Amino acid sequence: MNKHFYFGEVVDGYAVRVLNEREARAGAGLLFMFAILSFLYAYRTMDFRYTSIFITFFMVDFFIRVLVNPKYAPSLIIGRFFVSRQKPEYVGAAQKRFAWSIGLALSIIMFWLVVMVEMMTPIKIYICIACLILLFSETAFGICIGCILHNWIRKTPPTLCPGGVCEVRQKEAIQRIDWLQSSIALVTLAVVGMLSYQAFHAI
Structure with missing residues (x-):
């Protein structure tokens, strides 16, 4: 096996190749931050220069992740720098490769639509929203939708x-949500939603 072209690391005590989930989550957070900034700028100004730059970077980054080696992907290198003092959280490499392949496919479509042909189509919006949901879910909640x-x-x-x-296990007490917590969350969401709706229509 080539020492540079492989997917996942061999770690003692694990029967399958693994990746560090903390590193992946950090990389997702970095990409989400730049994605939301570039997309909002394009939405407000109709200037897609920064969006094109981000989409190109996103595609190259995921190409390296999936087809070369995750440890050479720029976003994961930066993510590794920020979480290098934290204990690694090992996850199976196979499901990550599948999830990142989805990201690569979406980025190729976006690269073609936005950078190559500059096509104005609602498909771009849908793919952008899908990418943002995938990245936000990963970085905020640690939920890898592609892995699922x-x-x-x-x-x-x-x-x-x-x-x-x-793993099949029962939730611990600290993980459970009681009726009072549920009520607080629902009331908060309702109030924020109502205020946001009023503010939007007041513009």
Whole structure:
């Protein structure tokens, strides 16, 4: 096996190749930040220069992740720098590769539509929203939607899922949400939604 072209690391004590979920989450956060900034700028100004730059970077980054080696992807290198003092959280590499392949496919479509042909189509908006949801879910909640899809598709039971969700276990007391907490969350969302609606229509 080439020492540079492979996916996932071999770590003692793990039967499958693994990646550091903390590093992946940090990389997702960095990409989400630049994605939302470039997309909002394009929305307000109809100037897609920064969006084109970001989409190109996003595509190259995911190309390196999926087809070369994740440890050479720029966003993951920067993410590794910021989380290098934290204990690694190992997850299976197979589901991550599937998830990142989805990101690569979406980025190629966006690169063609935005950078190459500059086509004005609602498809761009839908793909942007999908990418933002995937990135935000990963960085904010530690939920890898692509990994969940991978686990649904494959026939054998998955191992080393992000957050340990593959393991069959009961929630601990600190993980449970009681009726009072649910009420607080629902009331907060309702008030914020109502105020946002009024502010939007007051413009």
